[in-house]
Amino acid sequence: MDQIELMQHRAEEVAALMKCFANPSRIMIFCQLSCGEKNVTSLINATGLSQTAVSQHLKKLKQEGLIDYRREHRELFYSISNKDVLKIMDSLYDIYCFEFNQYSESTANNTKDHNSTTKPTSFDLGE
Secondary structure (H helix, E strand, O other), X not given: OOHHHHXXXXXXXXXXXXXHOOOHXXXXXXXXXXXXXXXXXXXXXXXXXXXXXXXXXXXXXHHOOOEEEEEEOOEEEEEEOOHHXXXXXXXXXXXXXXXXXXXXXXXXXXXXXXXXXXXXXXXXXXX
16 A cells, blocks of 8 residues: 555545544533543433433444443443544643633632633543
8 A cells, every 4th residue: 555545544534533523412422421431321411412312322433433331230331442532532622612611610619720720631541
């Protein structure tokens, strides 16, 4: 495979990944999961999406290999399993959420230091 074919292949991989970010509901799910694993009920409550919608989005993200789950008795807990997704979510937080969160927190708690951050902690996926 020459360099142009390799670049084309990589561009197709990136496009497939970005398709998962092209849906606002999936971005909301990623936002929640970037803060740590969540069960379906938590995702429903945090996003305002229906159980059916959350389940469909989780199924798609699982099929794409972007999230994983663990079972605890009858409950499933979902988490982001793809390091690239965590990096993208980190960047999206910096671009779109940081100022809003700082404003929200400072109005809720006037003593909060405006230079501090509540940015979600990225997971060490052991790779």
